[in-house]
Each structure stands twice: as structure tokens, then as C-alpha cells.
Amino acid sequence: MPHLSLRNISKSFGEQDVLTGIGLELPAGAFLALLGPSGCGKTTLLRLIAGLERPSQGSLWLDGRELAGPSTFVLPEARGLGMVFQSYALWPSMTVQGNVEFGLKVQGMSRSERKARVAEVLATVGLDALADRRPHELSGGQRQRVALARSLALRPRMILLDEPLANLDAHLRQSMLAEFRRLHAATGATFVFVTHDQDEAMAVASHIAVMSQGRIEQVGTPETLYRRPKTAMVARFISHGMTLPVEVTARDGDLCRTLLNGQVLGLPGSAAEGPAWLCLHREDLTIAPAGQGHIRAEVLGQNFRNGRYLTHVTPQGIGADVLSLALDHPVAQGTALHIRIASGWVIARDGGTPVASQGAYLTERVDA
């Protein structure tokens, strides 16, 4: 039996359809990231799981119990879930200890039990030395940990986190990500984490649901999304993926006979015969001697990154805009290169944007 099960959930606000046909089954103890661009419906989906919104259609189940459906609605406080918001929502006049203890008091737990539980969770999140401080005496990361400790104290089956790192600087975000991984392993609770940052999702999640325009495009492990994307949107969104328009002429099991630039390549994939996308990452592209490449291209520019030269090129004659690959040496703008495709994953073309690699290139330029 899946731990969390979302069955064909849709949600509209007035005329606006915000979520459509959401289906998802999650095992207990998973760390799920809801990942997608701004406005795709991630927070609405999290709020539906929390019980802060009611689905317009479909049903939501936790450990075999229906929490929301056409004739059922379990209130948020009766769902046994913890929620951590990006604003932390701590009580400013209470100490760290008081903030964490508050929910236990509301539950009617005895004083001695409360003290023991608070000490235990503060030790788990590494805040035992700061128990007597008030929120304004803490850093952003420490406040985030108090918010998490407050949720953990109630020993929920599932913790819901809405962009919990959005207010932290880049350095603190990295250390909090490591902290989330550790706490997830230590507590065994299921974590559901909303983010628009694919690096963040890849760094912590056991499962990622990639969302776009109110739908789930694909759910899978980070590795599956990286190596076997189902749609062009997922291929481009994960780890600066690139897509090239190709034609599949035959398929044998997992191997697609793929026509690119007048050449035939045998590549792994799921596409049937017909128009397809070849999904690529930088490491799938290498420089080849003249006559041994699959694509001719001209160098647009380079960024020095992680000890290598990230090189952006304009391919010729294949209907793609820009490709990026990592080289070990600098190359002058305008240099002609022969590029070899070492690997990739071929999927059916869905009629999406033809200028396939533009997004990957722009991302590089913006954050270079």
C-alpha cells in the first residue's frame, strides 16, 4: 500500500484551473520534491496535502485512509502532518524552547514528557545550546531549524516544507540541505518539499515530481529524470538538459535508430518511429577530429566553471539554437568545431518548442 496517494486531483479557483489530473503514489520514508517553474501549482498541491485547500475533484489518501475526497475532508490538525513555511512563523516573544514546546502543550502532554521531547529534538537539529534564545537572537538558518524542530517534536508521519530555504543565502542553503538530508534519515518521516530550484531538488530528494502548468510531467528518482526524461520539458529543466530535433526510423527494444543531420545513430530511448527529441547533457558531447563528428558548430563563447571551459556553440543545419559542452582548454569565438554525440536519450516529439536548447543556454549566461 502506498503511503501517500493522490488520485486524479484537480483544483480550480473560480474559473482558473490550477491543478489538473494529479496522480502520485509515494512510499513511506520518501523525500519528495515538488519541482517546477513559478506558478505551476506546487504550493497549491502542498496545501491540498496539508488540508489547507480542498480538491475540486479526486481524492487524497494517507496510509489507506481517505483524507479528502468528494464526500470526505479531514481537517489539517487531524491529519498528523507537520508543516514548515518559508516565513518560519515562530512566536517572537517565546524562547526557542517555548516555540518547540508550544504544540506539545496544546496536545496536553505532561511537563516532564515535554521537557524530554524538546531536549531530544533540539539536540537532533543541533540547537540545544540556544534553547533560551528568542527568534530575533538567531540567524536565518537557526530560525529555520527551530521551525523544523517544532514540527519534528510532534513526531508527524509526514513533514511538508514550502520553499524552506528561500530566505537563506546561498552558503546557508547548502548547509541546510545537508541538514535536511541528515534529519530525514534520522527521523524516518516522509518529507515533501516545494522548490523551483532543480539543484536543490536533485541534492536532497529521493523522488522528484516535475510540474508544469498544473500537471505532473514526470515523477521519478533524480537519476531517472536525468537519464530517462519522459518529456522535452523535463529534459530541459533538469541539469541544463538540451534537446535536438531528430527522426527515429526504427526501434529495437530500448535502442532507437536515429537520423540526425543525414547520419544514422543507434541511441537508447523510448520513442517510436517518427519525429523525436534527442535529450542530451553536456557530458554526452565531445570534440571530434574533422570527419568524425556528428554536428558542425561555431563557438559563441566560453565561461570558466569548476576547472573547465563551458563552451557554447551554434550548431549548423540541425534546427537547434545553442549547445553547451565542457572543454579542457580555451577556444576562440568563431572557431569551427566538430562535435560527436557519445550518448543521449530519445523521446517522442510532443510538438513542443522547436528552438530546443535556448533555455539551457540562457540559464548559463544569466548565472555565469
Ligand SMILES: Nc1ncnc2c1ncn2[C@@H]1O[C@H](COP(=O)(O)OP(=O)(O)OP(=O)(O)O)[C@@H](O)[C@H]1O
Ligand atoms: N487562493 C487562491 N485563489 C486564486 N488563485 C490562486 C490561489 N492560490 C493560488 N492561486 C493561483 O494558482 C496558481 C498556482 O499557484 P501556486 O502558488 O500553487 O504556484 P507555485 O508553483 O507554488 O508558484 P511559486 O513558485 O511562484 O510559489 C497561480 O496562478 C496562483 O495565482
